[in-house]
Amino acid sequence: MPHVLVLNASYEPLGVVPLRRALVLVLENKAICLEESGAFMHSATRAVAAPSVVRLKRFVRVPYRGPVPLTRKALFARDGGRCMYCGAVATSVDHVIPRSRGGRHAWDNVVAACRRCNHVKADRHLRELGWRLHQQPAPPSGLAWRIIGTGHRDPRWLPYLQPYGADDALARFQGARLTSGAPL
Structure with missing residues (x-):
């Protein structure tokens, strides 16, 4: 629907x-x-x-919602649907510092990864493999992330989300969609 x-x-x-x-x-x-x-x-x-x-028609007062929840859809939206190690289409979630070695399940430690990179990296640190991230993971900010993180997107929404920080996220997502052929 x-x-x-x-x-x-x-x-x-x-x-x-x-x-x-x-x-x-x-x-x-x-x-x-x-x-x-x-x-x-x-x-x-x-x-x-x-x-x-x-x-x-009437203004609705919204209480403070706290930080954007870390979900798979929101993570893939933040990373543009691309692997943060090699740039291929991401299919899984990876912890930069493995949880088995004390890494947390938080925005600054979780990235989207392709199946191959996730399998090769396993529970090792990036320096052990000599790998680098395309960009440092960070928590998303802005009201638009609550919408983008749901995974539902419509190009008609863009003018209403731009003033609330959606430009960067949607531009990354659009670029990933154009290169991967995935539907919006």
């Missing part, structure tokens, strides 16, 4: 919801459709354009 970006009344990104929930918000007059997906949802009496981006 397609997903829809939900914005606060101040245009701040709040999250991603299923299409059905977004339609309910629009039909109950709680949200305004800002972007349409081009498809139509039909009922017995009417047809409604399926939204891609909706904005709530």
Whole structure:
């Protein structure tokens, strides 16, 4: 089922919801459709354009959510879907400092890796192999990462996410998608 970006009344990104929930918000007059997906949802009496981006009519106060949670989807989005060791298409998660040697499962120690590099590296340090990372792992920041980390992406969302730090992440993801042929 397609997903829809939900914005606060101040245009701040709040999250991603299923299409059905977004339609309910629009039909109950709680949200305004800002972007349409081009498809139509039909009922017995009417047809409604399926939204891609909706904005709530009333401001919703959102409590502090803390750091972006470390999930597989968010990690692959941060690393652009590429192996941080060789640049190939990433299929697995690797700990730079292996957990068996005291490494933590945290943003600054976890990277996306291809199957081959993950297998060769195993539980060794990078200096033992003479390898280098393409870039230092770091936790993502900005409101847009909560959206990008879900794994749901739509090019119509980009103008609404750019002011909140999505440029860098989406540019890396787009580059990886173009080279790997993976769908957006």
